[in-house]
Amino acid sequence: MPEVLIDNVHKSFGAVEVLKGVSLSVNRGDVFALIGRSGSGKSTLLRCINGLEKINSGRIEVAGHAVGRDPKELRKLRTDVGIVFQSYNLFPHLTVGENIMLAPRIVKLVSKAEAKTTAEEVLGMVGLSEKFDAYPDQLSGGQQQRVAIARSLAMRPKVMLFDEVTSALDPELTEEVLNVLETLARNGMTMLLVTHEMGFARRVATTTIFMHHGKIWEEGPSVELFGRPKTPELQQFIKSDVK
Template sequence: MSEVVVENVHKSFGALEVLKGVSLTVERGEVFALIGRSGSGKSTLLRCMNGLEKVNSGRIEIAGHRLEADPKALRRLRTDVGIVFQSYNLFPHLTVGENIMLAPRIVKDVTKAETQAIAREVLQLVGLSEKFDFYPDQLSGGQQQRVAIARSLAMRPKVMLFDEVTSALDPELTEEVLMVMEQLASDGMTMILVTHEMGFARRVATKTVFMHKGTIWEEGPSKGLFANPRTPELRQFVKSDVK
């Protein structure tokens, strides 16, 4: 069953056309990697999927929601679609537990006792059970990113979007975040990730899409796409970016 459908999406910023008729389908439980050089449209596409950017034309359906400009419709969509960015965006004056509990209490009107239980559950999922009462500045970058993932998971999303979540981390911290994402994938979470971690995409992603100049240049099962790139653009990208 399709969890995400993107159909002929165009997006421009002024005279600059960033997405030029992008279409893709993600099935429930799939892990979809978006790769490509900076400026190819990957992050813009991801932001369009969550309504953070408004498309100029085309259709997006995600987690059973048709993307609309209506604020109420967007709020409903965002209860089912989590997004994690490169920057952690944790509230520094709140503890880890309070950061995670905030959205379920406000958006879903869940009781304090229920949100505490949810927060402890998702912290256990990301391997940070003991950090419930810590403040963000007491955590490493990798731990803060794992808290950001836990915060999204607390909303019980059907789809998770990840936008270059490891690009600000050193290799050791990157690995601990990728381990959490790999566990989510093995648990059946539908995930779309913009990443420069080619080894992770090859190993974990069901499918990989190579974006180039605002279009989907190549796509297919990850292992085959990396092993046998069909175009010179992807061959060069894999050669220069593989770690």
């Protein structure tokens, strides 16, 4: 059974159809990179996988959960599926440790001691052990994004979703965050990431999906897809966007 199954998904905003029959299967431990021009449906697909957007038709199953409209089921889904956005969304009045401990304590009802142990562990995973008692405004953008990743990891997710997590960062800070994602990939985390970092997608993703006009235009092993693009649309995209 795939860890993520997307079957003929359609999604419209008003009269605009953003996803036009998308189907995708992601096995445990796979890393899928979603690339494509702005407006191609990448981020919308990610938000549908986590139930943040309701699909019009089709089927999505993630980590054994059918993604639907039931609030109770969505809460269960989100304990197994983490999502990290371009904006860090950290609570400014809480320390780094408190930001990370919050969801496990509220959602999973773990003890303060257990939440603290987990927070220390995931901060170590993203290379920020010394920042437990710091406040978000004392951190660089790259450090804040790494805390946001640690916060998701503290929920022990089975699948992680990343939506352009480096697009607001300068190159040096981008590298910090990409290194964390690469470590997660090596450790077997199932990941889907929307990214404009073509070199990273080619190097780290097991599979790359090129989305165009709300459809999966090309899909394949990353090295193959970047090395031998089949369609003029992907050829042009790589030529204009590769870094």
